[in-house]
Amino acid sequence: MSIRVMIVDDHQLFREGIKSILSATKDILVVSEAADGETAITQAHIHNPDIILLDIVMPHIDGIRTLRRMKDLGIKSRIIILSAHSSKNYIINAIKLGASGYITKDNNRQNLIQVIRRVASGGKYLQPSLGMILRQNLEEEEYDDYSEDIKKMELLSRREFEILTLVARGNTNKEIGNKLFISEKTVKNHMTQIFKKIEVEDRVQAVIFAYKNSIIEV
Numbered sequence: 001m002s003i004r005v006m007i008v009d010d011h012q013l014f015r016e017g018i019k020s021i022l023s024a025t026k027d028i029l030v031v032s033e034a035a036d037g038e039t040a041i042t043q044a045h046i047h048n049p050d051i052i053l054l055d056i057v058m059p060h061i062d063g064i065r066t067l068r069r070m071k072d073l074g075i076k077s078r079i080i081i082l083s084a085h086s087s088k089n090y091i092i093n094a095i096k097l098g099a100s101g102y103i104t105k106d107n108n109r110q111n112l113i114q115v116i117r118r119v120a121s122g123g124k125y126l127q128p129s130l131g132m133i134l135r136q137n138l139e140e141e142e143y144d145d146y147s148e149d150i151k152k153m154e155l156l157s158r159r160e161f162e163i164l165t166l167v168a169r170g171n172t173n174k175e176i177g178n179k180l181f182i183s184e185k186t187v188k189n190h191m192t193q194i195f196k197k198i199e200v201e202d203r204v205q206a207v208i209f210a211y212k213n214s215i216i217e218v
Contacts, residue, residue, distance in 0.1 A: 002029040003120045006049040006077070008040040008066070010058045014105075018053065018082075021109045028116060037061030037069070044075045050120050054099075056083040056090055064090065067097045078119050082112075091130050095204055101125040122172040124207065131211055149213050155197040161215075163190050167203060168210035 005028055007015050015033050022028045032047045034040035036058050044052060052070075056063035067079055080101035081094045094102050100119045103112065104127060115125045156164065159180075166176045173187040180187075191203075200206050209215075 004031045004049045005051045006032040008034045009055040037066030052077045053082045103127045123170045125170045152198045
């Protein structure tokens with residue numbers, strides 16, 4: 001079954017270029033395009049794409065506000081930010097609002113296709129260079145509670161630490177299970193314990209925790 005994609009960008013030539021790349025890929029089908037956030041929201045309701053490639057800077061409603069509205073409206077599509085902009089505020093806001101991926105427009109076609117496939121299979125992806133920006137921001141603004149985070153990390157077992165590292169690298173529960181030779185159910189059980197120990201509510205917050213505390217190298 002094809003991965004159904006919608007492209008949201010205010011530059012027509014860019015949309016056409018991405019559409020051409022994706023249309024040449026057997027397992028990806030472009031089902032819709034939009035040049036602004038309002039149209040994107042309407043089209044998402046009509047076509048229910050698996051993946052939405054969403055630009056940040058657009059007229060009327062920018063990508064961050066579009067992302068927020070889509071989540072508020074219960075749109076289930078997984079959203080990948082595809083933007084020329086790598087501001088730390090954009091990255092932080094996109095992750096906190098539930099974006100499943102964030103990559104810049106200077107990526108090559110193969111990277112883009114791989115990210116779409118990963119996110120469509122349930123994973124998350126943050127471009128490594130953007131992970132460094134995120135880490136630097138957290139080091140500057142959120143290290144008052146560093147000692148508390150150290151205590152939380154000390155609560156993690158070796159296996160839980162290993163799983164948290166793989167989660168932060170964008171692996172799905174199934175992929176983690178395959179890598180560690182354990183069942184997906186066992187991974188889920190570990191994730192429940194990890195969330196409790198580091199005091200987060202979901203995978204996105206767990207990824208932020210991992211970058212904040214340099215659990216993974218970027």
